[in-house]
Amino acid sequence: MLRCIQCHFDASVLVKADSGGSDRTCSDPDGVIIHNGSMSKHEGKTTPPMIPLPGYVEYPPQAMLARAREFADDMQRRRSVRDFSSRGVPRGIIEECLRAATAAPSGANQQPWRFVAVSDPAIKRRIRAGAEAEEREFYAHRAPEGWLEAIAPLGTNADKPFLETAPWLVAIFIRRFDRRADGSKVKHYYTDESVGLATGLFLAACQRAGLATLTHTPSPMGFLNEILGRPKDMERPFLLLVVGYPADDARVPDIDRHGVSEVTDWK
Ligand code: IYR
Numbered sequence: 001m002l003r004c005i006q007c008h009f010d011a012s013v014l015v016k017a018d019s020g021g022s023d024r025t026c027s028d029p030d031g032v033i034i035h036n037g038s039m040s041k042h043e044g045k046t047t048p049p050m051i052p053l054p055g056y057v058e059y060p061p062q063a064m065l066a067r068a069r070e071f072a073d074d075m076q077r078r079r080s081v082r083d084f085s086s087r088g089v090p091r092g093i094i095e096e097c098l099r100a101a102t103a104a105p106s107g108a109n110q111q112p113w114r115f116v117a118v119s120d121p122a123i124k125r126r127i128r129a130g131a132e133a134e135e136r137e138f139y140a141h142r143a144p145e146g147w148l149e150a151i152a153p154l155g156t157n158a159d160k161p162f163l164e165t166a167p168w169l170v171a172i173f174i175r176r177f178d179r180r181a182d183g184s185k186v187k188h189y190y191t192d193e194s195v196g197l198a199t200g201l202f203l204a205a206c207q208r209a210g211l212a213t214l215t216h217t218p219s220p221m222g223f224l225n226e227i228l229g230r231p232k233d234m235e236r237p238f239l240l241l242v243v244g245y246p247a248d249d250a251r252v253p254d255i256d257r258h259g260v261s262e263v264t265d266w267k
Helices: 061-076 091-101 121-142 145-154 191-209 222-228
Strands: 040-042 045-047 113-118 168-175 177-179 185-187 212-216 235-244
Touching: 061 191, 091 113, 091 168, 091 191, 113 121, 113 191, 113 222, 121 168, 121 222, 168 191, 168 222, 191 212, 191 235, 222 235
Parallel strands: none
Antiparallel strands: 040 045, 113 168, 168 235, 177 185, 212 235
């Protein structure tokens, strides 16, 4: 097999039989393989490397329906929880849920999500203080009347004890761009969509694992960059997720969800 010695792309299919069999770099001076990490050039044609679809599993329609129903039932049991137990959750479970999140599709496969998973009580305390400071301003001054009306059924206020009680806080950042080795910027595309999708997969994975979650949105969230040491120019906080076991006496607002028929048109 002929591999690029920089990026390990298997270039053997692109190389003429008489071009020699030894490993070479993408930018090999003889021009047979020019590979910048995502594209290969051979005899004037640029082609992205393609592989057979890995890991697809087809189920018979009955099994599909059963699996879809079971998953939907599980997701319908998910509630945003604000009363958390302080019981610990092993890091390995959070890691697997993050592994699900990082499988999300993203614009140009740029994977513009960054996660900071926090279990350190001192950092959680600082995050709670930062969030409550913003929330006090929000509830007392910043929130327009209509917004306060919209969230009234949830019974929320500026006190966020769960930010210290819950075993894990997962801060999700949108990475706006990366930098090349020479310092120039690589812009990321569809960042909100991509990170939203990753967040959804993370929440679904937590639910599947039996963990309670809350999407928390203190605004603005710049304090998270400072506390968690994330670069302000490159990364924007997206959501703060709270993850753990619900408290034994956890209560949630008595609200319901739209049915599929209320939110779907079939054509
Ligand atoms: N961020 C505030 C207010 C709030 C906003 C929305 I939109 C909610 O769905 C719930 C609350 C808070 O977390 O209390």
